[in-house]
Amino acid sequence: MTGEPLHELPTPALVADRHRLTRNIADMAALTDRAGVRLRPHFKTSKCLQVARLQLDHGAIGFTCATPAEVTLLQDAGVPDLLWAHQPIGPAKVGFAVQANTKSTVTVALDSVEAATPLASAASAAGVRVPYLIEVDTGLGRAGVAPDRTPALAAALARLPGLELRGVFTHEGHLARHVADRDELRTAGRQAGTTLSEVARTLTDAGHRCETVSVGSTPGADSAPFAPGITEARPGTYVYYDANQVALGSATADRCALTVLTTVVSTPRPGTAITDAGLKAMSSDASVHGTGFGTITPDLAFHTANEEHGYLSGPGCTSLQVGDQLQVVPNHACGTVNMWSTIHVTEDGIVTDRWPIRARR
Template sequence: MTLIRQLSTPAAVVDARRMQRNIERMQSRMDAFGLRFRPHAKTAKCLPVVQAQIAAGARGITVSTLKEAEQFFEGGIADILYAVGMTPDKLPRALALCRRGCDLKIITDSVAMAREIGSFGKRHGAALEVWIEIDTDGHRSGIKPGDAVLLDAARALHDAGMRLGGVMTHAGSSYDCDSREALLAISEQERAGAVLAAQRLRDHGMACPGVSVGSTPTALSAARLEGVTEVRAGVYVFFDLVMHNVGVCTTDEIAMSVLTTVIGHQEEKGWAIVDAGWMAMSRDRGTQKQKHDFGYGQVCAEDGAVLDGYLMSGANQEHGIVSRAGEPDLGIAERFPIGTRLRILPNHACATAAQFPEYQVLPPEGGVQAWPRFYGW
């Protein structure tokens, strides 16, 4: 049996017990609302993780790349929403998946692309299922719920014989919240905007069966979800320090960390140097604009216990700097001798996970299991 102390560092470590609790927490909330839950697989990009989500009750998945869709389909998962705007060059690949039996849903947020999808589908005798992306918070892409373009895009799909699966939205601005009141407000804004868009389509004689909303903060905060048919969320499976600052998890619920080893010191500066730099942690400094800046990550002992006040305060490509916030720890070499193993909680789990080809999973029964993750587009 491989043990954590035998792992080479840096390594992406997943606490399976915490991960399972996170999965069950989200699923039980969606079950209480009586809604379909379609987890976003882009965080873990790992088949065993998705299988655990489906075993808990998830129905279908969301992906961010067609490669994810292909690989999860090969792993036995057929109900897939590709939640990134479709482009003409990707349509043949999407159609190939559909013809292999994948229940693939694609999205668009423009009349031009709706027409392109329709033209492509007609040429190939395929009625593709298309969802229209709605912008409910001005954060990224999508059509405003009240915009006339929404009807034009839907008509373009309908007239070409495509299937309008529904409308979907993602309240990415929820990541900027840090109070219960703000989370409730953005959750309701997300819900109301998506429901309004769907109702406008129905009022104009177009079927709109699906209303899909979601982000980890809104999924865990919404007080009401009337009119919604499904919810999506991704980072909840691991959580991270950004989500901690948003207020939807504690550090004890963060399931992924980076195992690292102390390789040296700058004692006069109060620094311990570790072998996990930004190539291991990523350059994501998502907590920098929040009330609590964790630098490149929160330092923990090898067993996962948080070491209050110690952060990864700096990072080069393969070197990380561990120091104490505020007054420097001039005894840091004694506290963390060379060879000490530490674990760093990440700012953004998706970005940190992407630095590694596999997870070193700590199951409840002990030992370590290697779970591969997907790469590429």
């Protein structure tokens, strides 16, 4: 049923403000257009085809996926150009990468010969060429080859059958370490983009194909894509934003489109209120400040959570009563969305739609 006021929803409930969502999508499209790069958003934030269609309507060329389930969902929806930004390790994932490329273009991530060899064998046996990007570590310290080792890796991968190099990519997730200084964050973002661009130029000079030079993060969206030589940006969280993005200076609080609606179920003692939104509503994703499970108001702290209960403290608790409703901005939109199967879309406080969240694994 749609048309009911937000406060009549059973809680906890995941809610998206349509006006903010649409504005966020339009603004990111305009930002990447100014940078002169293609926009390939990360689908893991929304896991929702309705959101994806809005992104495509605003110029996205395709999507970045985290899991085979996301790839399958988008392929079945007719999205033809996908990046699976994960190493396809193990027989099941190798087989999936090969099979997916019999349907449409699904580029995969590689950062070692060990990861590439089984994929190359399977692709060659099936008569399929699997496109790939080399993942480069520009500072995060997660997956990815070091910049100075990328040419040697590219040369080794070029000797394998069944694979086709398309370029390089990075995830500049380390920008979240610069929570206290937005200018410092932007400098680090531009450096990540510059490093990746230099790697791409080295590969091109060595005769390798490198048409895609792709950076990806919401905190770095106004810096990394603007480095000369970058061709593509892959932000994800921007569709909703969240408390961490506000803390990082990526957005102001009035841009946060995603909230969890929750009800106060107990006020057991002075200075404490208990809500019905716990870990299973918010996820356990940490704040970049290190504490709490989401943001409500400056005088309320969401400091502790059990599976089905959230514990609030602070001066604002004195005015809370059992039955009061609150909207919590999650720390991390992506992790919170993955806890839910439905998102309630609202306009001016009225529920206008319900969109399914799919491909949760």
